[in-house]
Amino acid sequence: MEAASQGLEFCLAEEAHFEQVMSISGDVYGGIDYMPVRYRGWIREPDRRVVLAKKEGRVIALVSVNVVDDGHTAVVEGLRVAPAERGKGVAGLIQRHCLELTKAQFPELELRRCTRSRPLGPEVFVKFQLVCKQEILALCFEAAEILPKLEAAVEQMKASGAGWEEPVVLGADDVRRVFLSPGVVRDVLPGETIVQDWAPYKASRSNLETLLKRDLVWMADSKDEPSVLSLCQAPYSIPMGAGWQRLNIDIFGKQLPGARSQFLAQLRGAIGTLPGPVYCLLYMEPSLWQQMHSFCQRALGLSNDRDFGGQYVLETGI
Known part of the structure; x- marks a missing residue:
């Protein structure tokens, strides 16, 4: 009516x-x-x-x-x-x-979930409970200009002997095993949830089968006892202007070396063949944001382009 x-x-x-x-x-x-x-x-x-x-x-x-x-x-x-x-x-x-x-x-x-940005007022939590929060680092760059800086950052971290943790690319069977491991679900995934480009999924076999059909690169710092995991979606065109591509990298876990290494590896793999401008959204554990931002400024000459106010996954009953 x-x-x-x-x-x-x-x-x-x-x-x-x-x-x-x-x-x-x-x-x-x-x-x-x-x-x-x-x-x-x-x-x-x-x-x-x-x-x-x-x-x-x-x-x-x-x-x-x-x-x-x-x-x-x-x-x-x-x-x-x-x-x-x-x-x-x-x-x-x-x-x-x-x-x-x-x-x-x-x-x-039984449940309704949604994902929002910006700080939320108390009225939101009358209806919803917070499942998890990730912070967002927004980076703008020309692919061809950033690639040499990426290579230099990786080489410098490897030479230091303490800053680089070699990421492992996960195959489908690895993904099923790692992302359904009780320890990973409990200790690595935010709110026991896989958040892929704003869409939240519980760690279940059916959800993993859905995600495995997408054009995603899955990484970890270890196949056996991972503390950091990441997903990277293939770049896609956006309305910002001619040639602009959007790239989404979701990182789960609280350890800075693994998160930093996987960010560089995912970024290097995703933009290697891109000819033009890229808008990259990097989602991460809130405690890592400041250190990751400082690293991007120092190693890549990139600063946060805009303040999204965080990524909040909310849940309520139906």
Whole structure:
């Protein structure tokens, strides 16, 4: 009734809606939005529902719900509301509709998770509990210019004898074993959660099978008793400008040498063939942020480009 009173109608997103969705997303995340490359894939995922809100026939909002954790958790992602419609309650209405639709099709849903940035007020924690928090280091650079600095930093750390920990690339079987190890889940993963580019997953076999289908590079400091793990997603185009690529590196663990080494290894592997500008988001344990930032300034000449205010994974019941 409330949606009808505002003249809203809801529908599932389709390929034909792409341009309208892009038109309401132009100011999102300051040019580093993932939606242009995710939308078409999202609407084809069998366990995801992407819902649009229309007003007078035009798309004014979007949200998606991805069902993970063996059908027990709804991850809310990609909320968009047209600038002229913000502050009118549209976000709450479309999320409620999408969750109700998803719950009807996946009756075992018990939890809702979402990921937010910036410091959160006390009103948020009336509804949600905090699963984990990661800090974000945002780095902008030209790939060709940063590669020699990367090589020099790695060589200097190796020569020092104390700063470099050789990362191990994990194959699929290694990933299954390492990420399901009780010690790793308890002591390395933040909130016992794998956070991959803002999407939170519990450490379960079904979730790992989903992630293993993606174009990710998995690393660890050891296959046997790892204290630092990392994931790196293949770079993708963003609306910031011609040639710009976004790169996401998620690091789990609290040990600086392993985190620093894996960051350099992941970055070197990801940008080796890129021709132009890169916007890299590095997610990490909060206690590492200042040291990692200082290292990037000193070794690579890079400073934090913007303050996201952290990455918060939140959870509540459905």
